[in-house]
Amino acid sequence: MTDITLLDGGMGQELIRRAGGVATPLWATQSLLDAPESVTAVHTDYADAGATVATTNTYALHRDRLRGGDSNHYAAEGTALPNMEDQLGALITTALDAVEPVRNRCRVAGSIGPIGASYRADLMPDHDEAVAIYAEVAKLLAPRVDLLLFETLPSIAAGRAALAAGRQTNRPVWLCFTVDDRDGHRLRSGEPVAEAATIAQEADAVLINCSAPEAIPAALEALATSNRPLGAYANGFTEITEAFIKGNTTAKALTARSDLSAQAYADHAMGWLDHGATILGGCCEVGPAHIAELANRLRAKGHSLV
Structure with a gap:
C-alpha cells in the first residue's frame, strides 16, 4: 500500500486538559518553565500511540509573542503577559x-507558529521583517530537528516569508x-488556497x-x-469564526467539538488519503487517543507508518 507519515496531535490543549487549567496565550510556553516533564510526557504518549513525527513545543516562541506589556497585541484583550x-x-x-x-x-519537527497570533493575516509585518x-x-531549531514545520500560515504572504x-x-x-x-x-x-500551491512548489511538503476537518x-x-x-492535521474546535479572528484570539474563547471522537476523527483523516494526503496527524483538541485510532486504521488498511 502507501507509506504514511503520522504526525502527533495537539500540544497546548493537551497540556491544558491534563493540568485542568484555562487557556492563556502562553500556556504551552509556561509549561516549559514550570513543568518541562509534562511536555515530555505528551511527546511520549503520542509516540506510544504510533506517531512517527514528534512536533516541538515551540509554536508560540517568537519574540513578539514573548514580549510583555502594551507591545503584545494580547494586552488589548486584557491578558497581562510577562516579558520573556x-x-x-x-x-x-x-x-x-x-x-x-x-x-x-x-523524527523531530521544529514547530514555528504564525507571527502575531493564530489565524491573523492582518498582523503580518512586511516581507523582510517577517x-x-x-x-x-528556524536557525535556533535547525541543528536539533529533522525538518521545519511552519504552522497555521494564514496568507500567501506568510507562506512566502x-x-x-x-x-x-x-x-x-514543510508549509502548513x-x-x-x-x-x-x-x-x-x-x-x-490554489494560489498557495504556487508557493508550495518550492517547499518539501505542503x-x-x-x-475544521x-x-x-x-x-x-x-x-x-x-x-x-500533501498532508493535513485538523483541529477539534467547534468553529474558528470571522468574529473570533477579528476579536479575541485566545484559545480560552474556543470550545471543543462533542462529535469528534477518536473514531470520528479517524473517519475524516482516512478520507483525506483519497485526496492525495500522505502525511496525517492532529492539531488542537486532537489527542493521543485520536492518533492511536488513526494509526490502527492505517495499519489495518495495509499502510506503512514511516
Whole structure:
C-alpha cells in the first residue's frame, strides 16, 4: 500500500486538559518553565500511540509573542503577559530537550507558529521583517530537528516569508496553511488556497492544519497542483469564526467539538488519503487517543507508518 507519515496531535490543549487549567496565550510556553516533564510526557504518549513525527513545543516562541506589556497585541484583550523575550533561546533549548526522549522513535519537527497570533493575516509585518522573525527561530531549531514545520500560515504572504526563512537553513521546509472552516478553498486571509500551491512548489511538503476537518478535502484538492507531498492535521474546535479572528484570539474563547471522537476523527483523516494526503496527524483538541485510532486504521488498511 502507501507509506504514511503520522504526525502527533495537539500540544497546548493537551497540556491544558491534563493540568485542568484555562487557556492563556502562553500556556504551552509556561509549561516549559514550570513543568518541562509534562511536555515530555505528551511527546511520549503520542509516540506510544504510533506517531512517527514528534512536533516541538515551540509554536508560540517568537519574540513578539514573548514580549510583555502594551507591545503584545494580547494586552488589548486584557491578558497581562510577562516579558520573556530574553528567554527565547533558552525556551527553545528546553523544548528541544523535552522531545529528546522520543527521538529514537520519531523524527523531530521544529514547530514555528504564525507571527502575531493564530489565524491573523492582518498582523503580518512586511516581507523582510517577517522573514527575519521566522528565520531567527528556524536557525535556533535547525541543528536539533529533522525538518521545519511552519504552522497555521494564514496568507500567501506568510507562506512566502516562511519559505524564505526556512531556506536559510539546511532542513526540509514543510508549509502548513490554515483555511476557512466553512470554505476549504480559501485561506484565513480570504485568498484562494490554489494560489498557495504556487508557493508550495518550492517547499518539501505542503499541509493544511488547524482547520475544521470538513474543510480539508477541498483544500487538499486546491493544493494538488503543487506536486509536493500533501498532508493535513485538523483541529477539534467547534468553529474558528470571522468574529473570533477579528476579536479575541485566545484559545480560552474556543470550545471543543462533542462529535469528534477518536473514531470520528479517524473517519475524516482516512478520507483525506483519497485526496492525495500522505502525511496525517492532529492539531488542537486532537489527542493521543485520536492518533492511536488513526494509526490502527492505517495499519489495518495495509499502510506503512514511516
